[in-house]
Amino acid sequence: MLYNINVMEIKVIRSKRHSISIKINENGEVFVRCPLKYPKDELLKIINNKRQWIEKCVNDISNKKLQNKDYYMFNKILLNGKSYDIKKVDRTLIIGTNILKIKGNDVKKTLICWLKKQAQALLFKRLDLVSNFVGKDYTQATLMNARKKWGSCDNRKNIKLNYRLVMLDNKYIDYVCLHELTHTKYMNHSKLFWNEVSKFMPNWKQIKTEMSNFNFVLEIY
Numbered sequence: 084m085l086y087n088i089n090v091m092e093i094k095v096i097r098s099k100r101h102s103i104s105i106k107i108n109e110n111g112e113v114f115v116r117c118p119l120k121y122p123k124d125e126l127l128k129i130i131n132n133k134r135q136w137i138e139k140c141v142n143d144i145s146n147k148k149l150q151n152k153d154y155y156m157f158n159k160i161l162l163n164g165k166s167y168d169i170k171k172v173d174r175t176l177i178i179g180t181n182i183l184k185i186k187g188n189d190v191k192k193t194l195i196c197w198l199k200k201q202a203q204a205l206l207f208k209r210l211d212l213v214s215n216f217v218g219k220d221y222t223q224a225t226l227m228n229a230r231k232k233w234g235s236c237d238n239r240k241n242i243k244l245n246y247r248l249v250m251l252d253n254k255y256i257d258y259v260c261l262h263e264l265t266h267t268k269y270m271n272h273s274k275l276f277w278n279e280v281s282k283f284m285p286n287w288k289q290i291k292t293e294m295s296n297f298n299f300v301l302e303i304y
């Protein structure tokens with residue numbers, strides 16, 4: 084069911100549940116979940132009470148997209164924390180001193196390919212640096228392609244790093260490496276886990292918070 088409340092578009096999902104939840108996804112779409120037979124006018128009242136909060140969230144999301152428009156349009160790209168202009172000349176893309184031949188007329192595909200190469204060269208080097216620094220070993224490291232995760236570590240100490248991480252500054256790369264390496268000791272996010280992370284990166288919380296500003300790159304590529 085779709086409600087249009089003063090231009091605000093809200094998807095209502097009824098199910099066997101007892102509570103009501105309002106969630107806004109990364110595209111700024113609003114979802115309201117409620118019990119099967121919950122009265123519509125009551126629901127509208129709740130939504131209207133939350134209206135300001137919902138609108139603020141939706142606006143924040145679209146402002147962020149606007150702010151990062153150049154990245155979404157492939158006019159700019161981040162690499163290791165620095166922003167570069169992407170210049171399109173004939174059949175090539177020029178990024179700093181790099182000249183990339185556009186593959187099959189597909190700019191995005193070309194950039195992904197290039198990013199993966201950069202990731203291969205940089206991320207594993209950082210992982211080894213951090214691994215030596217903290218004295219924790221891993222079995223194998225590979226790149227991964229995930230939309231919601233920067234990295235992972237399984238119980239056999241295999242570490243995966245999202246190739247998009249290469250777009251971020253070293254401090255964020257190091258945080259993800261440290262986080263995953265700490266999972267070789269604690270396979271959870273317990274207090275012990277975070278204490279261990281703090282030993283080597285006391286400001287991890289701030290770094291983690293700052294990092295969410297770059298979640299948009301997970302959407303673009």
Ligand SMILES: [Zn+2]
Pocket residue numbers: 262266271272
């Ligand atoms: Zn974790």
